[in-house]
């Protein structure tokens with residue numbers, strides 16, 4: 180038959196042979212690449228000492244290891260990798276990362292947490308490093324302390340409590356105007372007193388603009404629109420963080436010039452916007468955080484990149500995070516009738532002192548918020564950090580400066596501490612728990628020495644929205660449910676945001 184083909188059309192046969200050889204070559208390189216790459220990396224860059232036992236875990240895969248998968252398919256991977264036991268290794272590009280899944284190992288890891296460090300690119304590589312590599316969340320030791328000195332004052336518990344009247348009134352106004360962004364259109368929604376909103380799109384802008392105004396002070400509509408346009412440019416860069424291979428290196432500029440130009444355009448517009456905002460606020464004599472950050476930069480105490488990357492972390496990197504937290508809190512309360520009823524009664528009982536109520540942590544409202552943070556952590560695998568000392572996790576001796584991550588779902592949900600109904604939404608489980616009980620049993624704002632800068636601000640924002648939403652409307656989830664207790668997840672962000680439609684009916 181081959182002979183006949185050679186006789187009749189030798190060209191076709193030649194093309195077939197070349198294609199077959201190429202396929203075999205690619206497959207061989209792929210399989211050998213994985214095999215040899217895994218052997219070389221495990222032997223020479225495995226992150227563990229030979230004095231302990233070998234680290235189990237998935238094989239390194241050409242060319243990025245498990246780097247993107249652990250973020251984009253976190254829930255499935257967390258389940259799949261359970262077979263490796265409580266401590267295992269994955270790979271971010273060629274770098275080993277150790278995953279912890281139990282509170283006992285977290286405690287061992289955090290004994291020297293004040294000396295922990297993070298790589299400036301968070302193990303994401305060059306593209307990420309250009310956008311966020313000098314943000315406060317990735318600085319270490321004295322540089323981190325210095326940057327926290329600059330940014331802390333406007334985000335402390337005291338500062339957030341002082342701002343509570345603005346938080347509460349902004350949340351009230353936002354909820355009162357929700358009909359203007361409804362699927363049905365403002366007029367119909369107002370007349371009918373019932374309308375629907377897509378949760379993610381509806382609840383994204385409020386925390387974003389609210390946080391921005393903490394930094395820049397009151398913004399004009401034009402400034403808000405400009406900031407939102409830059410946020411959209413920044414969101415468009417997100418896929419490049421996860422592409423891996425040469426996007427992890429500066430060679431990207433030779434391989435994908437448009438992506439490189441897109442990056443530069445965003446970086447330039449972000450630096451320019453902040454320069455202008457700092458100048459205009461200083462000229463108005465306003466004692467705002469942006470003016471302080473700029474002065475510190477001009478005095479040489481911090482760098483320009485530390486300022487712009489930290490502002491990116493507060494606003495753009497957090498856009499998906501706060502949207503995630505807010506939409507899950509709304510979705511889970513709305514879908515649990517008893518919880519919703521108790522919340523409405525509690526809000527009614529506090530209607531004359533709402534601001535104090537929102538800041539109080541000993542309430543059903545706060546427990547509703549915390550329970551949704553527990554059940555729907557912002558990422559299944561944390562970004563991680565490394566210790567300067569050898570860490571012995573169940574006989575695996577992890578080398579100093581090796582990235583250690585947390586499987587947050589293992590800690591917040593599979594952990595026996597949370598009992599047999601750990602997958603259920605039950606705010607009352609927090610009723611008798613002390614903060615010391617939660618120390619290594621709950622991943623919310625970080626473990627150990629360094630914690631989320633915006634934790635108090637975020638808590639007040641989310642709770643203020645819940646208060647006004649559930650007291651002004653009957654809230655129902657009418658679309659986006661998957662089975663009895665699961666929901667669709669948005670695929671465009673790096674955090675698993677609920678992709679549901681909310682129906683709001685005005686209460687009399």
Ligand code: HEM
Nearest residue numbers: 315316492493497504623624625626629630631632633637
């Ligand atoms: C409820 C919403 C939020 C959650 C669940 C959350 C969670 C976290 C977590 C887990 C970390 C990592 C801590 C670590 O290093 O281990 C973090 C860090 C950080 N967050 Fe948040 N965050 C939220 C909202 C915000 C907001 C609104 C801001 C805006 C100011 C913010 C700013 C930051 C910053 C700057 C860091 C780095 C802190 C540092 O390492 O010094 N976060 N956050």
